[in-house]
Structure formats: structure tokens, C-alpha cells
Amino acid sequence: MPVARAEHGSSGSALVAAARQHKAGLGVVVAVVLLLIAAAAFGIYSLFFFARSQPFQSIKITKISGTHNARIGAMSPDGNYLAYVLNTEGNESLWLRHLASESNVQIIPPEHVQYSALRFSPDGSHIYFSHTQLVSGPASQEYDLYRIPVLGGTPQLLVKDIDTNPSFSSDGRRFAFIRANDPDPGKYHLLIANADGSNEKSIFAGPMANVVSDSAWSPDGKAIVGTIFDQAEDSISAVISIDPYTGAQRKISRPPYTVLTSVSWLPDGRALAVIFSSMETNFSRQQVGLISYPDGKLRPITADTNDYANLSVSADGATIATVMRQSVRDVYVSSGLKADYSDARQVSSGDVVPVVAWARDNNLLTEQGSSIREISPNGELKGEIASEKESAAMQPNGCSDGHLVFARRMLKTLSVNIWRSEADGTGLHRLTEGKREMFPMCSPDGKTVFYMDMTVPAYMKVSIDGGQPERVTKDFAEFNAGFDVARDGKTVVLGTYDFKAQRPTISLVSLDSGQVLRMFEYDPRHQGQPRFSPDGKGIVYPVREKGVDNLWLQPLDGGPGRQLTNFGSLKIYSYQWSPDGKSLALVRGDSPSDLVLIQNSPGK
Known part of the structure; x- marks a missing residue:
């Protein structure tokens, strides 16, 4: 019956019945009905929207077997393959892994090169990579971009001097990249080129102090985002968005107390996957996170004791490929009684020590967390x-x-x-x-x-x-790696860069005049900062051979260089002689790494 239906039906029916009895309130009732409909629609929308917009709330991390010492990795758009770079005794090779069968194919054999960029083309047919030759002459530190079919073949040179991953437009016809200090020292350029490397065009330039460390072209093609260093208020890094057609720039995210490096879009364009470090670990460990777009809010995906580097995202947005590292860095001390410092003994364990230095009382100074520790030799x-x-x-x-x-x-x-x-x-x-x-x-x-x-x-x-x-000197717009002051206090050795020759250099500078006294070529295998030898007659710096670091001496009189230490393993991250020049303290260690997949597990 009509009355019964009105009493036991929906609230909307009851409102209609009441409106028939009170025609004057019809407008109010209609408004209420519309509000109820809107609320219900919003509830349904929100249920799906927020569920869809919060990926990687629950995750599964899978280590990929057979990729130990992988330094860089990239996932194919279909999520079936991984391209990766293996470092073996200082030589690097390019590999392809089929995830379902766990089979590995070597695409490029080991060479004395260092890879930097690594990406699949959007259609998955080619692998784009950049590397620099580590030859027995002046090191250029200039990375050139190549592409090679996924099944192997002859690499094709596309672009010379590229400093980031190529970031592809959604149709795969163009890619964006960063070039630093060329042609303008002290500046970087964001460029766009065709997929074959032709028709380069600079669309934006900025100072090196705010250089873009990585970039990613949005799925809708309307923006190229990049991570930059940009200190202001409570932020250190920012994500900027650059219009690929006009070059117009705007900041879209400034996560507080956070450093951002790698960036990659999720396919729906609603979020960016990023590598970041935070103040909670004194910026010593990198983690994986998501930045929502366009509101720019950062949410961590990982929160563990590992360290992550570079990332790529599958086309369905369900998997992130990244490199997981576990750093080991300990303090070693040599008395200097042996000429090759082979008596160096490990005096710390468990803590990742970034640097070591000597105090006046012959004790050592190290970092630990947010404080400085003093330890005995x-x-x-x-x-x-x-x-x-x-x-x-x-x-x-x-x-x-x-x-x-x-x-x-x-x-x-x-x-x-x-x-x-x-x-x-x-x-x-x-x-x-x-x-x-x-x-x-x-x-x-x-x-x-x-x-x-x-x-x-x-x-x-x-x-x-x-x-x-x-x-100290105005002759350099850019430094390369560190400095040291001579024991006589008259000169300083600087790690510098020769922009004309496109190579790193060592410069001796007068502390009185600020003038460059002499300039030397670095050994192309060099790692870390230069220091004066204890007797002041040479310059010392770490050299890496077959994945192992040793200290080498480069005499100031122009004589041939020679190896000082004879370590058979590990890398050198910091070193310093004692005030009397007899003992040597070092931070030595390694960063074993593996490729991992971070998979979205919405069912958890």
C-alpha cells in the first residue's frame, strides 16, 4: 500500500511523500535529496579513488638472485625483464634478465668502463645506456648515450655528454636529459632530443648549485619533473616541473628535511616514485618513497637499514625495481712502520663510519649518527x-x-x-x-x-x-674532489676540473696570492680527495683497480707515480696521516648490492 511503502521504504521516498503534503517545502526537500545523492556518489568515488591513489601501502621486497654487485638496474615497461650493470673487479658489463625463467643474458661483455644511465625504450625494444671509458690517459668523465636492441647487437651512439637518465615522452619519440657545464661552465641545461639522438634542443637552463639530479617526463606529456638541491626554510631538496614546450618552471614539492635524488612517474600520473634520505638518519641512508601529484606530499615506502639507489617503475605501476645496498665502513690504523702500510688493523666494527681524522692528542675523530666520537688508535x-x-x-x-x-x-x-x-x-x-x-x-x-x-x-x-x-682562488668555477693544506702552510692542493679539456685535474695554489702554481693530470683511476704526502714532496690519492682501492703517490717533480699501499680488498672512503706524519688512519669498506623488486601488495 502507498502508506506502507512510504513508511518502510527509503528515506528518499519518505521525503517525496512529505513533499506532497507540504508543497511549500518542495524546494528544500529537492535540495536535500540532491545532497544525499551527491554524498552517496562521493562516498563511492572516494572508496575507489583513495584505494587507487594509495599504492605501495603494503609491499613485498624480492631480492633477485644472481645480481650480486649490480650497480644499476632498470625494468622493462611490461615488467618481464630487468636490464642491469654488473661490476666485476672494476670492469662493468650489461645484462638482461627474464624474471619468469630467471635466465640471464649478457648484452655487452665486461669492459673497463663506468655506466651511469640505464633505461628501456617505452616499447621495450631497446636499452638506452650511458658510460665513460676508463682508459690509461686523461679521464674525461663525460658520459655518452647509446642504445642497443634488447637481444644484443652493435651499440649506436646517440648523444655525447649526458649527465642523467634519458626520460622518454609517452609516445617514445623523444627523450629529455641534463647536460652540466657544457657549453656554459657553472650552468646546466635540460635538453630534448629525438629518440635517435637528433635535433637536440635546450628548453631550460639553471645554475649548477641547483642542478637537476634526475628527471622524468609525465605520462600526459605536459611536464618534465626533476629533483634539485634547493635549500630554503625547512627544505633541502625540491621537485620542479618544467613545461617541455615553453620551459616554464614551477616547484611542486618541498618535503621538509629531505634530500631527493632519483625520480620516476607512476603510470597514472598521480604519484612519483623517488629515492630520498632524511634527517632521521643524518641523511646517511637512502630509502624509497612516493610523492603524490600534484599536491607534492612524500610518503615513505621503505623504512629499513638498507640503502637504495636508482629506480624504475613497470608500466602497470605495480612494481618498482631498485638497487639495495648494505654499506660496511670501518676504521683502520697503520703505525707506518711498514712502507706499504700493510700493518693496518681494523679498530672499529658494526657502525658505518663516513670519515676519520686525527686529533692533536693522537686520538681519532669519527662521525657517529649526529655527533662526533673520539677513539684511541x-x-x-x-x-x-x-x-x-x-x-x-x-x-x-x-x-x-x-x-x-x-x-x-x-x-x-x-x-x-x-x-x-x-x-x-x-x-x-x-x-x-x-x-x-x-x-x-x-x-x-x-x-x-x-x-x-x-x-x-x-x-x-x-x-x-x-x-x-x-x-682561496677565483680561478675555478667548479671543484671536483677535495683539498689539502701543505704542512708548510704555503700551498693548497685542490681537486679541480679543466672545462676546456673536459677532464679532472689537480691544482697547486699559492695561499698568499691565490694563483695557480702548477696543474697536474689525475690518474684516470683516481677516487676521493688528494692529500699532500707527509714529506710534502708528492700528492696522494686513492686509485681503484679491479674494485680495490690503494693509495698512490704522484711526485711533484714530475716523476712517475707509484703505489703506496698494497691492500687486496675493499675501497677507501677517507684517510689522513697523523700530525707527525708517521701513522695513517683510513676508512675502508664496501657496499655489496643486489637488484630488488618492490611489489605492491594491496591484499595485505
Whole structure:
């Protein structure tokens, strides 16, 4: 019956019945009905929208067997294959793995090269890669882009001097990439080229201080996003969006207290997969996360003790391929009684130690978390110094007068400045006021502190009491790797870069005039920063052969270089001679790695 249906039917029926009795309220009732319909529709939409827009809430991580020491990896669009680069005793080779059958095919045999970029073409028919030749002449450090059919063949050179992965348009007809310091030293360019490398065109340029570390072309073709260093307020990195047609730029994400590196779109264009590090680990470990688009909010996918590098996403958005690393870095000390330092013994274990330096009292200074530790040459903990709740201390160095200098990151502002303290960490005094000043080192007389201003970038010096900083030299718009001060305090050795010759160099600079006295070619196998030998007659730096680092000496008189240490394993990440020049402290270790798949597990 009509009344019964009205009483026991839906709320909408009841409202219609009431409207028949009260015609004056019909407009209000209609409005309420429409609101109810809208609310129901929104509820249904939200149920599907939010479920769909929150991928990788639950994940499954699978290590790919047979990919130990894989340095770079990329997933094919269909998710069936992985291309990867294996490093074997310093030589690198390109491989293809079929995931279902677990079979591996070598595409390019081992060569004395170093790969950088690695991507599949959107149709999955070709692999794009870049590498540089490590030859017995001046190292160019210029990576050239090639492509090769997935089943192998002859690599085809497409683009010379490419500094990021190629990022393809959705139709696969073009790709974007970054080129740094060419043709303009101190600047980078975002370029677009055809899939065969032809018709290069620069669409955007910016300063090297904010260089794009990786880029990704959006699925709808309307934006190329990139991760940049961009310190402001509570952020260190940002994601920028560049219009591929006009070059117009805008920032779309500034996750607080976070450094962003690799980036790749999810196929629906609603999120970006990123590699990031955060203040929680003092930026020492990289993790995988998602940045929602366009609101720019970061959500971690992984949160473990591993370290992740580079990533790619399958076309269905269900799988992320990345490299998982587990760093091992320990302190070793040699008495120097043996000429090849073969008596170096391990004095730390378990903690990943970034750097080591000597204090005046013959103890060692290391980093641990956000503080500086002092240990004896036998590894005994002497104390924790320069530890503050609102900051992170790092890169310590001892001065001849007993002072300690170090870089200190303030957690609220994220500025990194050079600080001085007494040997026990008391008497803190800030020496610089910039945004990103790092790697301090005292002059032999303890009166001057040298450091790098990473925002210029430039080598700088300032009084141990503070004051106005000065540039050590104006001859270089860019540095390459580190510096050291001679024991006589008259010269400094700088890792520099010769833009005309396109190669890294070593420069001796007068501290009085700031003029370059001499310039040397680096051994192309070099790793890490140069230092003066204890007797001041040569320059020392690590050289890597077959995946093992040893210290080599390059005499200042032009004589042939020679090997100082004779280690049979591990890499060198930091080293320094004691104040008397007899003992040698090093940080040695390795970063074993494997390819892993991070799969979305929505059913969990």
C-alpha cells in the first residue's frame, strides 16, 4: 500500500511523500535529496579513488638472485625483464634478465668502463645506456648515450655528454636529459632530443648549485619533473616541473628535511616514485618513497637499514625495481712502520663510519649518527663530543693548537656552517654564516680554517676566530674532489676540473696570492680527495683497480707515480696521516648490492 511503502521504504521516498503534503517545502526537500545523492556518489568515488591513489601501502621486497654487485638496474615497461650493470673487479658489463625463467643474458661483455644511465625504450625494444671509458690517459668523465636492441647487437651512439637518465615522452619519440657545464661552465641545461639522438634542443637552463639530479617526463606529456638541491626554510631538496614546450618552471614539492635524488612517474600520473634520505638518519641512508601529484606530499615506502639507489617503475605501476645496498665502513690504523702500510688493523666494527681524522692528542675523530666520537688508535671510545639536540655535527678535524673544527647542521634551519670548539667539545663558536659550508680543515699553525662553500661552489678560508671569509682562488668555477693544506702552510692542493679539456685535474695554489702554481693530470683511476704526502714532496690519492682501492703517490717533480699501499680488498672512503706524519688512519669498506623488486601488495 502507498502508506506502507512510504513508511518502510527509503528515506528518499519518505521525503517525496512529505513533499506532497507540504508543497511549500518542495524546494528544500529537492535540495536535500540532491545532497544525499551527491554524498552517496562521493562516498563511492572516494572508496575507489583513495584505494587507487594509495599504492605501495603494503609491499613485498624480492631480492633477485644472481645480481650480486649490480650497480644499476632498470625494468622493462611490461615488467618481464630487468636490464642491469654488473661490476666485476672494476670492469662493468650489461645484462638482461627474464624474471619468469630467471635466465640471464649478457648484452655487452665486461669492459673497463663506468655506466651511469640505464633505461628501456617505452616499447621495450631497446636499452638506452650511458658510460665513460676508463682508459690509461686523461679521464674525461663525460658520459655518452647509446642504445642497443634488447637481444644484443652493435651499440649506436646517440648523444655525447649526458649527465642523467634519458626520460622518454609517452609516445617514445623523444627523450629529455641534463647536460652540466657544457657549453656554459657553472650552468646546466635540460635538453630534448629525438629518440635517435637528433635535433637536440635546450628548453631550460639553471645554475649548477641547483642542478637537476634526475628527471622524468609525465605520462600526459605536459611536464618534465626533476629533483634539485634547493635549500630554503625547512627544505633541502625540491621537485620542479618544467613545461617541455615553453620551459616554464614551477616547484611542486618541498618535503621538509629531505634530500631527493632519483625520480620516476607512476603510470597514472598521480604519484612519483623517488629515492630520498632524511634527517632521521643524518641523511646517511637512502630509502624509497612516493610523492603524490600534484599536491607534492612524500610518503615513505621503505623504512629499513638498507640503502637504495636508482629506480624504475613497470608500466602497470605495480612494481618498482631498485638497487639495495648494505654499506660496511670501518676504521683502520697503520703505525707506518711498514712502507706499504700493510700493518693496518681494523679498530672499529658494526657502525658505518663516513670519515676519520686525527686529533692533536693522537686520538681519532669519527662521525657517529649526529655527533662526533673520539677513539684511541686501538678503537677504545674516549668520549662523544659536539653533540647537541638541535644539530648534527660531522666532518671533524683537529687543529695543532688543540681546537676542533667541524661542520654543523642546524635541524630547524638546515643550514650547514663551520664551527670551532675546544678539544672536549666545549666552547662552541660558529665561524661562518652561509647556507652550506662543509669539509673544514685547519692550517698547520691553527690560525686559519679552510672549507668548501657548496652554494657557490668555491674553496674558502676564514680565521679560527671567525670574521669575513675569503676565497682561496677565483680561478675555478667548479671543484671536483677535495683539498689539502701543505704542512708548510704555503700551498693548497685542490681537486679541480679543466672545462676546456673536459677532464679532472689537480691544482697547486699559492695561499698568499691565490694563483695557480702548477696543474697536474689525475690518474684516470683516481677516487676521493688528494692529500699532500707527509714529506710534502708528492700528492696522494686513492686509485681503484679491479674494485680495490690503494693509495698512490704522484711526485711533484714530475716523476712517475707509484703505489703506496698494497691492500687486496675493499675501497677507501677517507684517510689522513697523523700530525707527525708517521701513522695513517683510513676508512675502508664496501657496499655489496643486489637488484630488488618492490611489489605492491594491496591484499595485505
